[in-house]
Amino acid sequence: MKTTPIGFWVKTASLFLFRSGRSTVVLSLMVVAAVYTLIFLSSLAVGVNDAMIRNSVSLYSGHITGFSLSPWLKTDNLFVEGVVGVLKRISIPGILTYEGNIETVTLIGVNPSAELKRTAIWKKIIAGKYLQATEQAILLSQPLAERLKVKYGDVLYFSTGFEKNNLQLKLSGIYKTGIDQLDRGIAFCPLAEIADMHKIWSATIFLNEGVEPESVIAEYRRRLADTYHFKSWKELMPDLRQLIDLEYLSMGIVTVLVFGVVSLGIACAFVIFILKNLREYGIMKAMGVTTGEMTFLIVVEVVLMNLAAT
Amino acid sequence: MIELEKISKEFRSGRGYVRALTDVSFTLERGKTAAVVGKSGSGKTTLLNCIGGLERPEKGTVICFGADIYSLSAKKLSLFQRKNFGFVFQHGNLLSYLTVFENIAFPLWLNGIAEKQAQLRVKELLKKIGLSNAQAALPHELSGGEIQRVSAARAIAHSPRLLLADEPTASLDTVTGKNLIALMFEMGRNQGCTMVISTHDPEISRLADQIIQIKDGRVIKETA
Known part of the structure; x- marks a missing residue:
């Protein structure tokens, strides 16, 4: 049965x-x-x-930062699979003065229109407006502006220590991010103003969602010279990674x-x-x-x- | 032939161990009807359950149609039950999620009877029990008498060799009960079924070929 x-x-x-x-x-x-x-x-x-990562990297740092890049390397060379944007920046240390007040800063030359598209510093402006490519202007953090006692529209002087490098910059805006690294000792100006002063540049690279920075860095290492250094947000912001x-x-x-x-x-x-x-x-x-x-x-x-x- | 040889059964309850059956033995010829009579609590239901393979006795043997049913494996016992036994319980115990038709057809499906043949058989039985118009009804839509009639039809549907009925008229009024018994005897005898019916109704026991009277789990009188 x-x-x-x-x-x-x-x-x-x-x-x-x-x-x-x-x-x-x-x-x-x-x-x-x-x-x-x-x-x-x-x-x-x-x-x-994901939101935490996105918010952190989109404010300023990007997913990957490339350091000490030679003038011969173009931003186009950094567009590999998974990369959606590359921002060119030039950093120069120097002194900012206004009516006898002096502060040491790192002046960062940026491409304003590209930065507006990729980063969110402009959202943090509390007085004035963001930079424009055609203006001979500077963007300061609130603590720096307070120490220099400047306000929107004032004219400041930037010097690298050499007389010929003196730059006259009008304060276009004041920002406040609440992040110590960005609110202290950093100022921004259009890239064109300092392009002649320093040729070595850094790249801020933005990736598609879901792309691992390590795989893009590996691709750069394979394609580019060993002298270039690339670091992911995980290395640059270990506290965020831990969080x-x-x-x-x-x-x-x-x-x-x-x-x-x-x-x-x-x-x-x-x-x-x-x-x-x-x-x-x-x-x-x-x-x-x-x-x-x-x-x-x-x-x-x-x-x-x-x-x-x- | 059904042969019971000194079967004993004990239960553990709140009142300690209760001996439900003690050394019960009897033989029932094939095609004959036995009425198990006795007062409530005398062990009638336990005896029927032991014969039907539902409760394993601690001692003794139950031989049904040549098979010692408690020496069979659990699976073989189930397969033996589905083919050879039909049960009519005190309260009908129909499958509440199945219709009248499906309840009667269930043992046929279980025994692998072809669908067409099963349908014919169920229709025939429905006609016999007078419930042709209620074939799509669910058990909760039936009266007590109708439930017992469906239960009897279900028990007999697959033409079992042994029909066990545990006080089938207990929950029915006298007239309905009489009709049910008449129906069961008619259907059972027509098919050459051996029947064991437990009851305390003397009228029912008079219809049986053999009367087994039990008291406190012991057979006190056996009348052929």
Whole structure:
């Protein structure tokens, strides 16, 4: 004597589920809610970290910074797969003076229109406006402007120590980022103003979402001379990396805990569902249904319900 | 032939160990009907469960149609039950998620009877129990008498060799009960079924070929 075919049990399980509609719907909704909660939590963890990275790199630093790049290297040479933008910057240390007030700064020459497209320093301006390529202007942080006692429209002088390099710059705007590294000792001016003073430049590179900086750096190493140095945001902002690692760990723990609680909840709900039908299973057993067939019927019921919920 | 040889069964309850059956032995010829009579709690249901393979006795053997059912593996016992046994329970015990038609067809499907043949058989039985118009009804839509009639039809559907009925009329009024018994005897005898019915109704026991009277789990009288 053979056992009954699988199709019969699938049909029986479907009838059981269909005719105990309310329990099936409630249980299916429970599974749906649980699965969505887990998806939401995982997405939240990934989304929060992505947003943190995006906000940090888009403010100023980019995903990768290339140092000590020679004048012969063009920005176009740095466009490899995954790169969406390359900003050229020239940094010169010097002295800023205004009516007897002196501050040492690193003056960074930038391409204003390109910076506006890729970075978010302009969003941090609290007085005046961002630089324009045609203006002989300077952008200062609020602490620096306070120490120099300058206000929007004042004219400052920048010197590298050599008389011939004296630059007259009008204060176009004052920014405040709240980040110590950017608010102290840095000033910005259009690239054209200092292009003749210093030829070695640095590159700020922006990547497509999901592209790992390490793979792009490896590509640069393969293509370009060893004298060029490239660092990812992870190396340049180790504190941010630690924060993100910590965030991943804590969200991971929360997700595992939620997963455990949700799984237990669903398992209990299924056990209750099975216990509710215990009488039916008992009657079937008395009619000669084998333990294997009974187990199969219960498994099919649970699978069908999960399929419906999915 | 059904042969019971000194079967004993004990239960553990809040009141300690309760001996439900003690050294019960009897033989029932093939095609004959036995009525197990006795007061409530005398062990009638346990005896039927032991014969039907639902409760394993601690001692003794139950031989049904040449097979010592408790020496079979669990799977073989289930397969033996589905082919050879039919049960009518005290409260019908229909599968509540299946319709009347599906409940009667269930043992046929279980035994691998072809769909067309099963349908014919179910229709024939529905006609016999007078419920042709209720084939799509679910058990909760039926009266007590109708449930028991469906239960009897389900028990007999696959033409089992042994029909076990545990106080099938207990939850019914006298007239409905009489009709059900008449129906069961008619269907059972037509198919050459061996029947064991537990009851405390003397009218039912009078219809049986053999009466087994039990008290406190022991057979006190056996009348052929």
